[in-house]
Amino acid sequence: MQQKMGFSGWLYILPTLLLIGIFSLWPVVQSITYSFFDYRLNDQQKAGLYLNERFNTDLFNETALYVGLFLDEELVNITDSDDQANVQKMIEQVNNVAANYKEQNGVITISEEEKEDINKLYKDSKALYEKLASTYTLTHEENLPLLIDDFNNSVISSNWIGLKAYKTVLGDERIRIALVNTVIFTVFSVALELVLGLGLAMVLNKAIFGQGLVRTTSLVPWAIPTAVAALMWSYLYDGSSGIVAHFFEIIGIVDQSQDLLLSASGAMMATILADVWKTTPYMALLLLAGLQNIPSSLYEAASIDGATKVQSFFRVTLPLLKTSILVALLFRTLDAFRVFDLIYVLTGGGPGGSTETMSIYAYKTMFGQTNFGYGSVVVMLMFVCVAFIAIVFVRLLGTNLLDRS
Known part of the structure; x- marks a missing residue:
């Protein structure tokens, strides 16, 4: 019989509950509240939340x-x-x-x-x-x-608008473009990171000479602050002196090195590549933890039964790595969907909005136009998308995050 938590038990978790309430729940409540008002700091008539005149x-x-x-x-x-x-x-x-x-x-x-x-x-x-x-x-x-x-x-006058902004956002063409850009960035970057991260994790899981040094070196990209990494890649992508931009021109990916960050497809590809380089080690680290929980005896048994390396990978490694893959995909998908600093520093959402994601659009609306009402609606739309993604991952993969089996 499960024992109920007493008063002293609640006292122990009270600081945690307060921190969650202040730093997690309160901003969400504020965003929901702002979304019901036409709240604009650059307009004296709308620079507050006014239910009445x-x-x-x-x-x-x-x-x-x-x-x-x-x-x-x-x-x-x-x-x-x-x-x-x-x-x-x-x-x-x-x-x-x-x-x-x-x-x-x-x-x-x-x-x-x-x-x-x-x-x-x-x-x-x-x-x-x-x-x-x-x-x-x-x-x-x-x-x-x-x-x-x-x-x-x-x-x-009262600037209460209720659900009007939500109706507006559904017909906003710029929102549609930002959502498509976000989905493209998320799908391609996470897919590449999963494949490369799994390969890197399997290499790091092998008992090789200098294993500690190899693991430490592989995590360096992830340890670099995202803004710094984006600035570094902006130099590499520079059309006049960037090494990567000139390499892409040589192998035929772009016609001219200057087109890399000045064309829609080139800018999106550049942001995805930078994100893959930055975050693949994080994906590998999550998958490595799962690989180390797989008993070596299972591989020995599969080898005795005549299974090849490829068969062992698909029959032993992947099934037992299912929970770790879910956790890695879930974390990275949610993180990629909310991407801001990488794209903001690298392209600013350009050219022509071709790399403008939901978070970039929300930032420009709230802080560029000081339209916190409509910006909060964009944030709430992101919140719904993130919640939907989490539910889909858990349902489709059929894995309970609390179940280790």
Whole structure:
């Protein structure tokens, strides 16, 4: 009978649960929350998560100050006494409304009555400006209407959009291209890494002279930081002085060495090759652990029964390596699907978006355009794809990760 965990047991795992909650679950919750809002840091109207209307006091107070100053300066251009009186009344109206918010800071909630006062101020000041502009030559003819519009912009509408962004992302052509690029990169890089990694693992599993040195040397590419490795490969791929680019030109892979990173197919091939070089040792390390768990007696029994090396590989090695292959494929597929730093440093997603993956697109949307709402939707789409990949691997290979048999 399994014993239930007591209070002291929960205390032991509490720090782990807190770390998981802070560094894993909380970012996911934040991304889900952002995806329901049109959240843009480069737009004052959408630079927060607003379920209801809000009022930007900082913008309003600054606007009121300059509108009052500009109208006061325009008095010298106005000759009609009635118009001068109207300008004076407008300055007084602006000051009276602004006096209610001088002690306020940031974004606040306002009542319907306060909103009506602000709307009235906006309409009255706009009507006055249009009348003055049609009669007189104003000093601030270009800036004054923009400032008056900020009265209206101070009232921030709700930027809650619900599932609208998810509907938009399904019809986004750039998302489709990024998803195709991600799948191509993932499939080809992981497939090559599995084949090469398995071969490397079998070599490392052999009892050879200098085995420790060979194993250490083979892990050097994986130990190099990805950004550094990408920068190194960018020099090797350089069309004017890159050795690899010139080699590809000699053997006919590309017509000119300059085309390697400047053509869609060449850039994708270059990123896959760099990733394979970087991550094959990691794949080999995971598979090596599985190979070392296979008893040598099974190979001896197969040899006695007349099995060749090839037959032993397919009848003994692969079946017993099934769990390790699943773990290696799962880890590498999820890692390759989320690739960012390698491609960002090597091609930046170019040329023309031909190597732009989901993570690159999400980064450009969130940090390039400061559109965190739509960027979060792209991230959530990646989350769904990653979850789907994990389920497919476990189901298709029929292996329980907790079962060592």
